[in-house]
Amino acid sequence: METRMERIEKDIEAIALFTATPGSGITRVTFSEKYIRARSYIIEELNSLGARISATLGGNLRGRLEGTEKGTACVMMGSHLDSVLHGGKYDGVAGVVSALEAARVIVEEEIPHRHPIDVIVFAEEEGSRFGSGLIGSRAWTGHLSLDDLPHLRDNEGMTYLEAMERSGVLTDDPSVLEAKDVKAMIELHIEQGIVLEKRGLQIGLVERIAGIRQFLVTIHGVSNHAGGTPMGLRNDALQGAVRIIAETEEIAAHTVGDPTVATVGFVICEPGQFNIIPGKVQFPVDIRDPDSRRLDETAKRILAAVERICLHRGLTFEVTPKSDIAPVALSQEVSSLIDKVARRKGIEPLRMTSGALHDSSIMAAITNVGMIFVPSKDGRSHCPEEFTEIKDIKLGADIFLDAMVQLSS
Amino acid sequence: METRMERIEKDIEAIALFTATPGSGITRVTFSEKYIRARSYIIEELNSLGARISATLGGNLRGRLEGTEKGTACVMMGSHLDSVLHGGKYDGVAGVVSALEAARVIVEEEIPHRHPIDVIVFAEEEGSRFGSGLIGSRAWTGHLSLDDLPHLRDNEGMTYLEAMERSGVLTDDPSVLEAKDVKAMIELHIEQGIVLEKRGLQIGLVERIAGIRQFLVTIHGVSNHAGGTPMGLRNDALQGAVRIIAETEEIAAHTVGDPTVATVGFVICEPGQFNIIPGKVQFPVDIRDPDSRRLDETAKRILAAVERICLHRGLTFEVTPKSDIAPVALSQEVSSLIDKVARRKGIEPLRMTSGALHDSSIMAAITNVGMIFVPSKDGRSHCPEEFTEIKDIKLGADIFLDAMVQLSS
Numbered sequence: 160m161e162t163r164m165e166r167i168e169k170d171i172e173a174i175a176l177f178t179a180t181p182g183s184g185i186t187r188v189t190f191s192e193k194y195i196r197a198r199s200y201i202i203e204e205l206n207s208l209g210a211r212i213s214a215t216l217g218g219n220l221r222g223r224l225e226g227t228e229k230g231t232a233c234v235m236m237g238s239h240l241d242s243v244l245h246g247g248k249y250d251g252v253a254g255v256v257s258a259l260e261a262a263r264v265i266v267e268e269e270i271p272h273r274h275p276i277d278v279i280v281f282a283e284e285e286g287s288r289f290g291s292g293l294i295g296s297r298a299w300t301g302h303l304s305l306d307d308l309p310h311l312r313d314n315e316g317m318t319y320l321e322a323m324e325r326s327g328v329l330t331d332d333p334s335v336l337e338a339k340d341v342k343a344m345i346e347l348h349i350e351q352g353i354v355l356e357k358r359g360l361q362i363g364l365v366e367r368i369a370g371i372r373q374f375l376v377t378i379h380g381v382s383n384h385a386g387g388t389p390m391g392l393r394n395d396a397l398q399g400a401v402r403i404i405a406e407t408e409e410i411a412a413h414t415v416g417d418p419t420v421a422t423v424g425f426v427i428c429e430p431g432q433f434n435i436i437p438g439k440v441q442f443p444v445d446i447r448d449p450d451s452r453r454l455d456e457t458a459k460r461i462l463a464a465v466e467r468i469c470l471h472r473g474l475t476f477e478v479t480p481k482s483d484i485a486p487v488a489l490s491q492e493v494s495s496l497i498d499k500v501a502r503r504k505g506i507e508p509l510r511m512t513s514g515a516l517h518d519s520s521i522m523a524a525i526t527n528v529g530m531i532f533v534p535s536k537d538g539r540s541h542c543p544e545e546f547t548e549i550k551d552i553k554l555g556a557d558i559f560l561d562a563m564v565q566l567s568s
Numbered sequence: 569m570e571t572r573m574e575r576i577e578k579d580i581e582a583i584a585l586f587t588a589t590p591g592s593g594i595t596r597v598t599f600s601e602k603y604i605r606a607r608s609y610i611i612e613e614l615n616s617l618g619a620r621i622s623a624t625l626g627g628n629l630r631g632r633l634e635g636t637e638k639g640t641a642c643v644m645m646g647s648h649l650d651s652v653l654h655g656g657k658y659d660g661v662a663g664v665v666s667a668l669e670a671a672r673v674i675v676e677e678e679i680p681h682r683h684p685i686d687v688i689v690f691a692e693e694e695g696s697r698f699g700s701g702l703i704g705s706r707a708w709t710g711h712l713s714l715d716d717l718p719h720l721r722d723n724e725g726m727t728y729l730e731a732m733e734r735s736g737v738l739t740d741d742p743s744v745l746e747a748k749d750v751k752a753m754i755e756l757h758i759e760q761g762i763v764l765e766k767r768g769l770q771i772g773l774v775e776r777i778a779g780i781r782q783f784l785v786t787i788h789g790v791s792n793h794a795g796g797t798p799m800g801l802r803n804d805a806l807q808g809a810v811r812i813i814a815e816t817e818e819i820a821a822h823t824v825g826d827p828t829v830a831t832v833g834f835v836i837c838e839p840g841q842f843n844i845i846p847g848k849v850q851f852p853v854d855i856r857d858p859d860s861r862r863l864d865e866t867a868k869r870i871l872a873a874v875e876r877i878c879l880h881r882g883l884t885f886e887v888t889p890k891s892d893i894a895p896v897a898l899s900q901e902v903s904s905l906i907d908k909v910a911r912r913k914g915i916e917p918l919r920m921t922s923g924a925l926h927d928s929s930i931m932a933a934i935t936n937v938g939m940i941f942v943p944s945k946d947g948r949s950h951c952p953e954e955f956t957e958i959k960d961i962k963l964g965a966d967i968f969l970d971a972m973v974q975l976s977s
Contacts, residue, residue, distance in 0.1 A: 350796060351793045351795075351796040352792070352793060352795075352796025352797050352798075352801075353792065353796070353797055353798075353801045354796075354798065354801070357801060369795060371795070373842060373843075381946070381947075382948075382951070383761070383762065383947045383948065383949075384760045384761060384923065384924055384947070384949050384950065385829065385831035385833065385854045385856065385923070386760075386761075386778060386780070386829065386856050386922070386923025386924040386925075387759060387760040387761025387762070387763075387922075387923045387924055387944075387947060387949070388761050388762055388829065388923070388947055389761075389762075389763065389826060389827065389829060390817065390820050390821035390826070390828075390829055390830075391821065391826070392762045392763070392766060392947070395817070395831075397813065397832055397833075397834075397835070398813070398814065398817050398832075400810075401809075401810035401811075401813040401814045402810075402814055404806065404807070404810040405807065405810045405811055405814060408799065408804070408807050411799050412799035412800065417798060417799070417800070418798065419799075420794065420795065420797065420798060420799055421799075422794035422804075422843070422844075422845055423806055423807075423846075424794065424806075424837065424840065424841050424842050424843065424844050424845070424846060425806075425837040425840040425841070425842075425846065426806070426835040426837060428833065428834040428835060431833060431834040432833050432834070433782060433833050433834075433852045433854055433890070434782075434831070434833060434854050435831075435833050435950065436831055436833070437832075437833060437834065443842045445794045445795075445842055445843050447794070447795050481842070513795070513796070514793065514794070514795025514796045514797070515793055515795040515796055516795075535796075537790070538790075538792045538793070538796060538797055538801070539790075539791075539792065540792075540793050540796070541793065541844065542791070
C-alpha cells in the first residue's frame with residue numbers, strides 16, 4: 160500500500176496552472192475563477208473515485224468515501240487550495256493532493272474502512288480575500304456564525320456569501336459540524352519554516368500550534384527639521400522605536416528563549432521624509448509561543464520596554480491589541496499513531512510546534528487532530544520561491560495514508 | 569528709522585491667503601496660481617515704492633531701488649515665497665516681507681544710498697514642485713545652466729521653463745549674476761529649529777550653513793514566516809537596520825558630538841506584513857555639520873556600523889549616495905556688521921550654524937552674505953503649526969534695515 164509520486168506531482172503541477180499571476184507565483188484567492196477551476200479539478204478526481212461530493216457550511220468542499228458501517232463518525236483529511244497573493248504552489252495544495260492520493264490508493268486497493276473517509280478542501284484559509292483567515296473551518300464548526308459572514312467583504316465590497324454564491328458554490332448541507340460527527344482528522348502541510356531542512360529531516364510531527372499575540376505600537380515624538388534640531392533637543396519617535404524593536408528580539412531570543420518568537424514586520428514613519436525627524440512611528444509586534452504563560456510573559460516584557468524607553472526619551476505611546484489566539488494542543492493519540500507509522504517506515508519524525516495557524520487549529524476544538532509537516536526549501540513560503548521536494552511530499556503522504564487507514568478501520 | 573509691525577503683520581496675513589490648501593496650511597508651489605498671486609502682491613507693493621521690477625534668469629523677482637551712484641554693485645535682501653505642501657506661513661515669507669518693509673522705510677524716510685538696493689524673491693527654493701530646491705538662485709548664479717532646466721519636470725511632466733512661461737513670468741534679463749554685480753546680501757529667515765526658543769533669545773546670526781551628506785542604506789536578509797522561523801535561524805533585515813539606526817544617533821550625539829546631527833527619516837520594510845520577517849529594509853541617513861571633516865568622520869563611522877552589524881547578522885547591504893553638499897561659510901564682515909547693529913539695539917545675537925539650506929548658501933559663492941534667524945515656536949516648520957511672533961520678525965527686520973542702510977550707503 161503506497162502512494163504514487165508521479166500522480167502527486169501531476170496533481171501539484173495541474174493545480175499550479177490555476178493562478179491569476181502566471182510567471183509571478185500563485186494567486187488563487189477563494190471563490191475566484193482560478194480557485195473554482197482548481198476546486199473543480201479536485202471534484203473531478205474525487206468523482207472518478209466514486210466519492211460523494213458536497214459543499215458544507217462556509218463553502219468547504221467535502222468528498223466522502225462511505226464506510227462499511229453507516230452512521231459512524233467520519234475521519235477527515237485535507238487542507239486548502241486558496242493562496243496568498245503571489246504565493247507558492249505547495250502551501251495548502253500539498254495537503255489536499257496528499258489526501259486525494261490517499262483516497263485513490265484506498266479505493267484502488269479496496270482497503271476496507273468502517274468509518275467514512277472525507278477529503279476536505281477548507282475555504283479561505285489564508286484570508287487573502289476577506290481580510291480574515293480560516294473562514295471555512297470557523298464557519299463550519301460554528302466559530303463564525305452566519306451573522307458574521309455578511310460582514311466579511313473583499314476589496315470590492317462583495318460579501319463572503321455573495322462571492323461564494325456567484326462562484327457557484329452552493330451549500331448542500333447547512334449543518335454545523337460537531338464533535339460527534341468526526342472521529343479524527345489529519346492534515347499534511349509544508350513546514351513554512353527552516354527547521355526540518357536545517358536538521359536534514361523529512362518529516363515533522365506537529366504536537367502544538369503556537370498561540371499568537373499581536374499588537375500595534377504607536378510612538379509619538381516631535382517632528383522637526385533634520386538640520387535645525389540639535390541631537391540633544393530631539394524627541395525622535397523612530398529612535399525610540401528602534402530600541403524597542405531591538406529589545407523585542409532580545410526578549411524573545413534570550414530573556415524568554417526558544418520556542419518563543421517575536422517579529423516586527425514593518426515600521427511606518429510620519430512624515431517619512433529624508434530631512435524630517437519622525438514625529439510618529441507605528442510598528443506591529445507578533446509574538447508566538449505554544450505556551451500561554453510564556454506568551455503573556457513575552458508580551459509583558461515587550462510592553463515594559465515600550466514604556467521604559469518612551470519615558471526615558473520624552474515620547475508617548477499607545478498600544479492597540481490586534482490578535483490574541485490561544486495555543487492549541489493537537490491530539491496525543493493521533494500523534495502517537497503517526498509517530499508509530501513513521502517509525503515503522505524507518506523515519507523518526509521531529510516533534511514540532513507549528514508557528515503558523517492552520518485549519519487544524521480550528522478543527523482541534525471539535526476532534527482529534529494530527530498534523531504532518533514536510534520540509535520547505537530555505538524555509539521560504541508565501542512567495543513564488545516556495546519549494547518542497549515531491550519525494551518528501553510522497554513520504555508524508557505514505558505515512559498519512561497508513562495513519563488514515565488505521566483511523567478509519 | 570524703524571520698521572512698522574502692523575505692516576509686517578498685514579503682509580504676512582495677506583500672503584497667507586494665497587494657499588491651495590486653505591485650512592490645512594500653506595501650499596504655494598512655484599509658478600502655481602497662488603504663487604503668482606503672492607508674487608503679484610509683492611510686485612504691487614514694490615511698484616508703489618517706485619522700484620524697478622524685473623524677472624531674472626531662473627524666474628526670480630527683482631525689485632530695484634536705484635542708488636545715487638549709477639553702475640555700482642547692488643546690495644540684495646530677500647528670501648522666497650514658495651512653500652512645501654501643507655507648510656507654514658513664515659518660512660521664506662518672513663524674509664521677503666522684512667525686505668519689503670525695509671525698502672518701504674528707506675523710501676519713505678528718503679534714506680540716501682549710493683548702491684542700488686534689490687528686493688529679491690528667489691524662485692523654487694523648497695523644491696516642492698520640481699524635485700530639487702534652490703533652483704532660482706542656482707540658475708541665476710550659473711550653478712544650473714539653461715540646459716539643466718528642461719530636465720526639471722513637475723509631477724505632471726511640465727518643465728520648469730514651461731511652467732514659468734505659462735504663469736506669465738518672462739525673463740527680462742537673461743544674464744548670469746556675477747560677483748561684480750553684487751556687493752552683499754542679507755536674508756532674514758525663521759530658524760526652523762528649537763535653539764533660539766530654548767535659550768529664550770530673539771535673534772540668531774548665522775555664520776555657517778551646514779554641509780549635508782545623504783545616503784540610502786539597503787539591507788538584505790531573508791524573508792520568512794514569522795511563526796515558522798525560530799529566532800536563532802533568522803536573517804531579519806529589520807533587526808539589523810534598527811541597530812544601525814540606533815548607532816547612527818549614538819555616533820552623532822556622543823562619538824562625534826555637537827554640532828553634528830544625523831537623522832533617519834523613514835524605514836521601508838519588504839514585504840511589510842504583520843506576520844512576515846522583513847527580507848529587505850531601506851532607510852536614509854541625513855548627516856549635517858558645518859565642518860567637512862566632521863561630516864566625513866560621521867559618515868565613515870555610520871558606514872562602518874552598517875558593515876559590522878550586517879556582517880555579524882548574516883545580512884548584506886548596499887549604500888546609495890544621495891547628496892553631498894559642502895558646508896558654506898557666510899561673510900564675516902556682514903556678520904560683524906549685523907552683530908554691531910544688534911548690540912547697539914541691546915540685543916546679543918546667538919552665533920549659529922544653519923542646519924537647513926537657504927538661497928544664501930548659493931549666493932555666498934558670489935557675494936558677501938549675512939543671515940538673520942528669528943525664533944520658531946517649538947522649532948516647528950514645514951507644517952501648519954509653524955509660528956514666529958511678529959515682534960520677533962519686527963526686531964529682526966529693524967536690525968536688517970540698519971545693516972542694509974550701512975551696506976548700501
